Amino acid sequence: MSEREFALFLGCTIPVRCLGYEVATRRVAEELGIKLVDLSFSCCGYPLKNVDVIAAKSMATANLALAESKNLNILTICSACAGTLTEASVNRENPVGEQVKKELGKQGLTFKGLVWVKHFVRYLYEDYGVDKIREHVKNPLKNLRVAIHYGCHYLRPSEIYDEFDDPEHPKSAKEIIEALGATVVNYRGQLDCCGGGTLTFDQKLGAILAKKKLDNVKKANVDALVLFCPFCSIMYDGHQRFIEEQFGCEPYNIPVLFLPQIMGLAFGIDPKELGFEYNKVDVQPLLDKIGVKW
Amino acid sequence: MAGAEAEKTVVDAENLDSSFLRKVIKHPGGEQILVCFQCGVCSSSCPLRLINPEYNPRKIVKKTILGMKDQVLSSDFVWFCADCNACTERCPQGVNPSEVMKAIKNVAVEEGIVPAAIKKIVENLEKHGRVYPLEEFTQEEREMLDLPELEPDVKIFKIDRKKLLGEHA
Numbered sequence: 001m002s003e004r005e006f007a008l009f010l011g012c013t014i015p016v017r018c019l020g021y022e023v024a025t026r027r028v029a030e031e032l033g034i035k036l037v038d039l040s041f042s043c044c045g046y047p048l049k050n051v052d053v054i055a056a057k058s059m060a061t062a063n064l065a066l067a068e069s070k071n072l073n074i075l076t077i078c079s080a081c082a083g084t085l086t087e088a089s090v091n092r093e094n095p096v097g098e099q100v101k102k103e104l105g106k107q108g109l110t111f112k113g114l115v116w117v118k119h120f121v122r123y124l125y126e127d128y129g130v131d132k133i134r135e136h137v138k139n140p141l142k143n144l145r146v147a148i149h150y151g152c153h154y155l156r157p158s159e160i161y162d163e164f165d166d167p168e169h170p171k172s173a174k175e176i177i178e179a180l181g182a183t184v185v186n187y188r189g190q191l192d193c194c195g196g197g198t199l200t201f202d203q204k205l206g207a208i209l210a211k212k213k214l215d216n217v218k219k220a221n222v223d224a225l226v227l228f229c230p231f232c233s234i235m236y237d238g239h240q241r242f243i244e245e246q247f248g249c250e251p252y253n254i255p256v257l258f259l260p261q262i263m264g265l266a267f268g269i270d271p272k273e274l275g276f277e278y279n280k281v282d283v284q285p286l287l288d289k290i291g292v293k294w
Numbered sequence: 295m296a297g298a299e300a301e302k303t304v305v306d307a308e309n310l311d312s313s314f315l316r317k318v319i320k321h322p323g324g325e326q327i328l329v330c331f332q333c334g335v336c337s338s339s340c341p342l343r344l345i346n347p348e349y350n351p352r353k354i355v356k357k358t359i360l361g362m363k364d365q366v367l368s369s370d371f372v373w374f375c376a377d378c379n380a381c382t383e384r385c386p387q388g389v390n391p392s393e394v395m396k397a398i399k400n401v402a403v404e405e406g407i408v409p410a411a412i413k414k415i416v417e418n419l420e421k422h423g424r425v426y427p428l429e430e431f432t433q434e435e436r437e438m439l440d441l442p443e444l445e446p447d448v449k450i451f452k453i454d455r456k457k458l459l460g461e462h463a
Binding site: 010012013015016017019022023026038040041042043045047048049050051052053054055057058059062063065066096099104107109152153156157158167168191192193195196197198200201202205206208209275 | 321322323341342345346370373374375376377378379380382383390392393396397399400403408409411412415416419423424425426428432435436439441442444445448449450451452453458459
């Protein structure tokens, strides 16, 4: 397999509900010389964990088997998919792994464990390299203050992620964003969950969690909240107005950007090619601040 | 949902079901429940507990160990778990409470407790291999954005809804 060629795993949510994320990722990957190949992947299996953990892991492994048949490692831009697929790829040699093998065998599938899975951001940090990213910066984001939301499944459980980052004090995304020239600002509750996981059962509960973070980010006085998971984006960008209405609070006006979107701006890519038309919260003030016309 | 009334109830030895714990530990991730020593790090790490003190992973674990099946399964709490893994990361015993919640949910499904949202997801996975069906307008939108066309129905791993949900499918 070639060094910078990967299967892109979009999952279920991104190609339907987060098209801006997909657009920006593909464009930025192209800029970085990373070739992304599209395979007929299904759902990663994550939602099935609620019903039958073995079925969930089997579905995850079937996707790995597909990539393996094409001799391609997988990059994913959904953190829940990253967690589910990584877990399936690293935890094969145990009784659960044996059960999964049996389930796959029933459908004529095998996975030998010859390919790996990484979240795109993890790959950029761990393999592609922050210095290499810096070389592509044409428009350093000097006067931008940025808050990062790492989200849960990108970091946790850390035991499946081979300690590529510290789950309590992560720095992978911080180093990438600093390489773009922006200032990363700490804020209270940085590692707190977005609440997206509760949405299926209780919309109000998720909104309370998301509100807590928006309140803290607002206090940090930043130009943008940057993240890299579709569910987190739905909570903070998609639901920002809903939360304001639900709780009767002042407008937050916090632009929420996917990491590839802010990378694209620093690389001098035309914002029209970075999917900003899908951002719910107005990004114009941020673009004005860095002198980019849209 | 187990309300304030149920919370006040002391452990009722007459209504314990020891088969409940056996069922939970049979599911992957559930077996770790046996080494829990009730320190409560899970509950103090839980973002949902900060919102609603009644949501308490430590208590759910204890009730499961005691066999308080009705209280655990009649509450919505296990379904509310956001699977954020904050507890898992900090548990000194390696219990992995997020996985324990999944094992409990797997038992709930076996017992016929299947929330409507879950039924819908399993139905979509069986039909389309995706949580959200790819509607025609999405495909058109993707085309306008020059994004690759995706197969609407992916069957790389077949899901049998009846087998997963039993008669509740």
